[in-house]
Amino acid sequence: MKALLKKELGFYLNNPIGYIVIGLFAVFANFMFVKDIFISGSASLRPFFDILPWLLMIFIPALTMRMISEERRTNTLELLLSLPISESQIILAKFCSVMVLTGIGLILTMGLPLSMNILTASVGGHIYLPEIIVAYGGVLLVAAAFTAISLFFSSLTKNQIIAFLGSVLTIFFLIIFSTDFAAGVLPPFVQSVLNYLSPVTQLSGFVKGVLDLRAVFYFLSLTALFLFLTVTDLEKRS
């Protein structure tokens, strides 16, 4: 598994694509927050963490779309399956490599809390660090769930674009369940159930600095479910 993880990371880190995707994520994440910070006049990072799921909705499928679909298209999946690596190890290695890359992307956004801390310190305030750590932890859980969903779609097709669109649309619908738009068009009971299933709803506690174990369980369950479905798909023999 370590060998495969190294190979997957090597693909992105020895290739401009990895740097471009991570760089674009960092630029957009920073820009989307900074553009409004002086208008809102509030020294809170909550708007930044609210934006992140939307960016991850594009960033993670972009990193993940080729992972299994390309192996299927070029038939290297047959080569991988001829090696003594189990299907679960293959999927876990790919999952971990995306999580490492997402981690790098998130590290590149850490200038925001740092600069916010400097700004607030100049007027006698300070950023509450545990809240930021919990929020970043929540974002990592969102990333894990999105990665698992994207890997599943990548395993279903040989076409990277279809895998990308399938993942983005699924994540998009999960996200909009929590919006006012969904509340306006869906019956209240359905909307409340779907709202609960939305990663944005589950992330909201983390953004406030609350480590909600129910939300942790939700993200871990969603991640495990899609990883299981992906492994099952790979284990299928016609």
Add this chain to the structure above:
Amino acid sequence: MISLKNVTKTFGETVAVNDISLVAQKGEIIGFLGPNGAGKTTTMRLILGFLKASKGTVQVNKHDPLVERMQILPSIGYLPENNPQYGEMKVLEYLHFIAAAKGVTDATSVERIIRQVDISEKTTAKIEELSRGYRQRVGLAAALIGNPSILILDEPTSGLDPIEQEKIKDLIKKSAKEKIIIFSTHVLSEVEDIATRLIIISRGVIVYDGDKPKRKGGVETLFKKLVR
């Protein structure tokens, strides 16, 4: 030991392999001969557990390749049809990846195989930049890593020029000691040169399984007689 007993494999209405049985023992180099679509690759994929037999049983070293994949794969070296590889990787990096995935800890074994397949001057080249012959040798090197007791080679000389074909045939012969080698081909002379046993498959049915004919051109005569 590889054993297939009354194995049938169907894809929808199409019968790819029909009630075939064979046993392969250590020391045999089996030339698996047949026209395109005869069932050679399907049989190999059944042995590797990539496909599930519709009927019959497949065993590799007394294990079912479908359910005990992790038990049999360390003893198998496989060169798939069309030799899929990670083109963006350098040769040495790729072979080290295969070695690590196979759990080979002996650092010198990769270097030894590189010398054996004669690709020392290409180790820093990207696989996608190699000629077909070199890529085939890299594929063979990957199959040989870990000194597997079974080698399954699906059309190892396909698309190569005669000089490259000779080199690959030499390599297969040199690797044969204490192994089961099954190689598929539709090149009759290849079987004549390197196989110790001949299996001819036609339309999913094994029509010949035995010693290869001793006289020159015998394989061709037999093939033409059995495969129409």
